Amino acid sequence: MKKVILIIFLLLFWQQCFCWGFYAHKKINNYAVFLLPPKMLVLYKSHIDFVTEHAVDPDMRRYAVAEEGARHYIDIDHYGQYPFDSLPRKWNDAVTKFSEDSLQKYGIVPWWVQIMLHRLTDAFKEKNQAKILKLSAEIGHYIADAHVPLHVNSNHNGQYTNQQGIHGFWESRVPELLADKEWDFFIGKAEYVKNPASFIWQRVLESAAAADTVLRYEKELTTQFPADQKFSFENRNGVTIRQYSSAFTKAYDTKLKGMVERRMRLAIFSVASFWYTAWVNAGEPDLTKLSNKEFSTDELKEFDNLNNAWKNNKIKGRQHE
Numbered sequence: 267m268k269k270v271i272l273i274i275f276l277l278l279f280w281q282q283c284f285c286w287g288f289y290a291h292k293k294i295n296n297y298a299v300f301l302l303p304p305k306m307l308v309l310y311k312s313h314i315d316f317v318t319e320h321a322v323d324p325d326m327r328r329y330a331v332a333e334e335g336a337r338h339y340i341d342i343d344h345y346g347q348y349p350f351d352s353l354p355r356k357w358n359d360a361v362t363k364f365s366e367d368s369l370q371k372y373g374i375v376p377w378w379v380q381i382m383l384h385r386l387t388d389a390f391k392e393k394n395q396a397k398i399l400k401l402s403a404e405i406g407h408y409i410a411d412a413h414v415p416l417h418v419n420s421n422h423n424g425q426y427t428n429q430q431g432i433h434g435f436w437e438s439r440v441p442e443l444l445a446d447k448e449w450d451f452f453i454g455k456a457e458y459v460k461n462p463a464s465f466i467w468q469r470v471l472e473s474a475a476a477a478d479t480v481l482r483y484e485k486e487l488t489t490q491f492p493a494d495q496k497f498s499f500e501n502r503n504g505v506t507i508r509q510y511s512s513a514f515t516k517a518y519d520t521k522l523k524g525m526v527e528r529r530m531r532l533a534i535f536s537v538a539s540f541w542y543t544a545w546v547n548a549g550e551p552d553l554t555k556l557s558n559k560e561f562s563t564d565e566l567k568e569f570d571n572l573n574n575a576w577k578n579n580k581i582k583g584r585q586h587e
């Protein structure tokens with residue numbers, strides 16, 4: 267019986283691990299809206315609930331579509347040492363050198379963000395409101411993922427160093443405990459991104475440079491912390507879950523000197539700046555005069571399918587927990 271209970275605890279614990287966590291992804295898209303200029307705010311502010319809620323659609327899609335997983339990460343350490351010059355930054359050059367299969371295997375987030383930017387720009391050109399909102403919500407997700415150190419490292423859940431759970435710890439537990447109460451999200455304004463490819467690669471390289479610290483500090487703290495105080499049990503919706511204790515979480519955040527907050531703030535800035543860039547590159551269309559204001563039956567069906575897949579399926583294809 268004890269064993270069964272323990273397994274249930276562990277399962278619940280693992281299910282906590284999403285990219286940035288649903289909580290942080292929603293916050294990032296939500297706060298990004300307020301960095302936009304008035305001409306964009308007219309659309310985004312009146313649909314802020316949609317852009318917020320659908321920030322997590324790409325994670326849900328991992329339960330429905332096998333190809334989805336690779337779009338959320340890149341195991342860049344697979345390509346050697348920082349700054350990973352052996353990996354061509356242009357997709358076609360990278361395909362020629364490593365093959366598409368191999369690129370898909372080790373993750374494609376920096377390229378996928380660029381594809382999404384292209385699609386969002388087209389949606390603005392088409393003045394298609396439903397598309398603009400859907401693609402804005404989704405590109406926000408992928409950009410945010412590129413800011414997470416463990417999304418650009420093959421030891422993404424500490425599985426090679428006996429630190430399983432660290433993925434969700436950094437990107438879910440830490441912000442859930444501290445973001446609302448202690449962090450500052452006054453960020454300023456979105457900026458035009460002249461070179462989106464080099465911008466997103468820069469964020470990926472920063473994440474890569476931080477991954478070692480993310481892992482090493484957790485390990486150091488674990489050796490300094492009383493073993494029975496690292497985790498705590500908490501009741502959530504009538505179910506007991508095991509999680510990193512508040513004390514351990516705060517100590518980790520202090521040791522990281524605000525890294526999670528900094529990456530989250532930068533993610534918000536990046537998301538808003540990509541939305542803004544797509545709109546500018548589309549010729550700054552008047553967002554009070556858009557077509558396709560309602561989602562089509564197919565789009566509504568897709569939202570339902572994503573939700574059902576997430577509730578009922580296991581993740582398909584490759585993934586970072």
Ligand SMILES: [Zn+2]
Pocket residue numbers: 285286324325338407411
């Ligand atoms: Zn993700």
